[in-house]
Amino acid sequence: xxxxxxxxxxxxxxxxxxxxxxxxxxxxxxxxxxxxxxxxxxxxxxxxxxxxxxxxxxxxxxxxxxxxxxxxxxxxxxxxxxxxxxxxxxxxxxxxxxxxxxxxxxxxxxxxxxxxxxxxxxxxxxxxxxxxxxxxxxxxxxxxxxxxxxxxxxxxxxxxxxxxxxxxxxxxxxxxxxxxxxxxxxxxxxxxxxxxxxxxxxxxxxxxxxxxxxxxxxxxxxxxx
Amino acid sequence: xxxxxxxxxxxxxxxxxxxxxxxxxxxxxxxxxxxxxxxxxxxxxxxxxxxxxxxxxxxxxxxxxxxxxxxxxxxxxxxxxxxxxxxxxxxxxxxxxxxxxxxxxxxxxxxxxxxxxxxxxxxxxxxxxxxxxxxxxxxxxxxxxxxxxxxxxxxxxxxxxxxxxxxxxxxxxxxxxxxxxxxxxxxxxxxxxxxxxxxxxxxxxxxxxxxxxxxxxxxxxxxxxxxxxxxxxxxxxxxxxxxxxxxxxxxxxxxxxxxxxxxxxxxxxxxxxxxxxxxxxxxxxxxxxxxxxxxxxxxxxxxxxxxxxxxxxxxxxxxxxxxxxxxxxxxxxxxxxxxxxxxxxxxxxxxxxxxxxxxxxxxxxxxxxxxxxxxxxxxxxxxxxxxxxxxxxxxxxxx
Numbered sequence: 001x002x003x004x005x006x007x008x009x010x011x012x013x014x015x016x017x018x019x020x021x022x023x024x025x026x027x028x029x030x031x032x033x034x035x036x037x038x039x040x041x042x043x044x045x046x047x048x049x050x051x052x053x054x055x056x057x058x059x060x061x062x063x064x065x066x067x068x069x070x071x072x073x074x075x076x077x078x079x080x081x082x083x084x085x086x087x088x089x090x091x092x093x094x095x096x097x098x099x100x101x102x103x104x105x106x107x108x109x110x111x112x113x114x115x116x117x118x119x120x121x122x123x124x125x126x127x128x129x130x131x132x133x134x135x136x137x138x139x140x141x142x143x144x145x146x147x148x149x150x151x152x153x154x155x156x157x158x159x160x161x162x163x164x165x166x167x168x169x170x171x172x173x174x175x176x177x178x179x180x181x182x183x184x185x186x187x188x189x190x191x192x193x194x195x196x197x198x199x200x201x202x203x204x205x206x207x208x209x210x211x212x213x214x215x216x217x218x219x220x221x222x223x224x225x
Numbered sequence: 226x227x228x229x230x231x232x233x234x235x236x237x238x239x240x241x242x243x244x245x246x247x248x249x250x251x252x253x254x255x256x257x258x259x260x261x262x263x264x265x266x267x268x269x270x271x272x273x274x275x276x277x278x279x280x281x282x283x284x285x286x287x288x289x290x291x292x293x294x295x296x297x298x299x300x301x302x303x304x305x306x307x308x309x310x311x312x313x314x315x316x317x318x319x320x321x322x323x324x325x326x327x328x329x330x331x332x333x334x335x336x337x338x339x340x341x342x343x344x345x346x347x348x349x350x351x352x353x354x355x356x357x358x359x360x361x362x363x364x365x366x367x368x369x370x371x372x373x374x375x376x377x378x379x380x381x382x383x384x385x386x387x388x389x390x391x392x393x394x395x396x397x398x399x400x401x402x403x404x405x406x407x408x409x410x411x412x413x414x415x416x417x418x419x420x421x422x423x424x425x426x427x428x429x430x431x432x433x434x435x436x437x438x439x440x441x442x443x444x445x446x447x448x449x450x451x452x453x454x455x456x457x458x459x460x461x462x463x464x465x466x467x468x469x470x471x472x473x474x475x476x477x478x479x480x481x482x483x484x485x486x487x488x489x490x491x492x493x494x495x496x497x498x499x500x501x502x503x504x505x506x507x508x509x510x511x512x513x514x515x516x517x518x519x520x521x522x523x524x525x526x527x528x529x530x531x532x533x534x535x536x537x538x539x540x541x542x543x544x545x546x547x548x549x550x551x552x553x554x555x556x557x558x559x560x561x562x563x564x565x566x567x568x569x570x571x572x573x574x575x576x577x578x579x580x581x582x583x584x585x586x587x588x589x590x591x592x593x594x595x596x597x598x599x600x601x602x603x604x605x606x607x608x609x610x611x612x613x614x615x616x617x618x619x620x621x622x623x624x
Contacts, residue, residue, distance in 0.1 A: 058531055058617030078536045078612070085616075086533025097528045097620060101235035113228075114533040158532075 011064035042218035090164035247554020255562035279478030300337035325459035331447035349421030350430025363414035371395030371410030527619025551600030
């Protein structure tokens with residue numbers, strides 16, 4: 001039994017392209033405690049997204065293990081992993097990953113479907129969050145009708161609505177203006193104040209170091225603290 | 226269910242394309258099958274009546290059931306160029322009982338040397354209403370002049386070739402068989418195994434031959450059995466049973482049943498093959514539609530997986546979407562097909578002037594079931610892919 005909430009052991013990811021093996025991540029070891037706020041910094045293409053995706057079970061590592069609350073997630077059956085993703089893990093994607101044909105409301109709703117069954121509860125929760133982010137009047141719009149910053153906010157709301165105990169955020173402020181970036185960071189800070197949540201943020205450097213408890217640098221596939 | 230409807234509505238272009246695809250496929254298949262069924266039925270109907278007859282007799286050199294010598298000095302009972310013996314009525318009854326025999330009828334065929342005609346003149350006594358007689362000897366439809374055989378004594382009809390050879394006309398009186406016979410009509414019966422020069426009812430012929438046959442008595446009044454089977458495909462089976470039961474019988478047919486049988490088998494097998502090909506076409510079409518649909522949805526499915534949607538939930542969603550599109554498309558196709566067939570038949574239009582489009586409810590049902598099956602089978606490939614691929618790969622590979 002480990003004391004860490006998230007633990008990566010000898011984690012590596014290799015790709016084969018045109019008969020060449022590309023090492024995206026190499027022998028990464030990391031342990032994060034509950035309620036930690038962690039920044040994983042690195043330049044573009046350093047492997048931050050791959051690392052985040054492996055930690056939350058979206059892709060399989062070539063070697064190594066990832067434990068979340070002592071569950072070896074890279075060997076979890078699909079149904080157990082789905083439960084983990086539905087209840088415990090929230091992911092904020094770099095490219096938002098909003099469904100283009102679904103409205104703002106529906107894009108948030110789909111994240112709650114595996115977890116909640118009461119439609120009125122779902123609606124109440126979504127409208128409350130949209131209100132907090134000043135997007136209440138955008139509920140029935142399609143993502144394409146929103147600004148990039150608003151789309152990022154919707155992606156964040158979709159994650160927050162699930163009330164996960166771990167949030168993986170991939171460049172949450174990477175494609176927004178300074179003001180929106182500030183709002184997003186404030187929102188994450190407020191979240192930390194309200195309840196216990198472990199926050200793992202990948203960034204190329206536009207988030208101040210004092211935002212985090214721990215900072216790791218990812219360079220050439222290797223992680224240093 | 227909300228998400229299924231949402232999914233169908235939000236990708237309305239793809240949904241319409243998919244449903245239209247199923248609709249066109251179902252419509253096309255319905256029309257093809259409605260013609261195939263009619264084609265098979267029509268050709269089978271024609272072919273099953275082809276070569277369904279034969280004659281059975283006992284050559285005179287075989288001793289089995291001869292009760293007397295039927296030959297006179299210048300005349301004899303004969304069949305297919307050989308002299309025959311008399312047969313009893315129970316042979317007809319026995320043949321009638323054989324499975325596949327539609328009708329069996331007695332036939333009395335005699336030939337007598339007539340100096341006035343400078344050769345043998347054959348006289349056949351028939352039961353005119355028997356289908357076996359009509360197909361083996363002659364029928365009222367073969368009449369080309371005068372009137373057909375009647376019960377009137379001393380009235381005969383002649384084959385056209387015989388009448389032409391001897392310059393005979395309807396109404397002529399023939400001094401023949403030791404008496405006078407009136408030529409009531411002329412027939413052209415075509416190529417038949419029991420063909421004669423002259424025909425009369427069997428009772429009249431019995432009367433005419435009374436003095437020539439030494440043993441005319443009830444039960445000894447024919448030398449040939451004319452047989453009609455139910456279906457050309459049964460002919461071989463009936464002949465085998467006949468040979469097994471009455472080894473002494475010789476049979477003669479023109480073997481038309483064999484090519485007819487072969488053609489019917491080809492028609493049946495072609496229909497079966499066509500149906501199988503159609504099924505595979507439907508499956509391949511459905512698989513293509515579903516795979517295209519999944520490839521387009523691949524990233525979306527990856528996102529849903531990353532949000533905690535389980536594989537089983539997504540599997541059901543794929544199957545349900547596939548089934549809804551397949552059923553909706555097939556239903557529309559079948560409905561349009563039904564209306565087209567109704568319109569065509571309403572205007573009495575026949576393909577090539579012969580073939581009728583016939584709507585069959587079973588075909589419609591089969592098409593719906595096949596479309597559904599095709600849709601579900603087609604959904605298997607995307608589902609396998611769904612289960613094998615991690616959410617991250619689904620999202621990243623299709624970004």
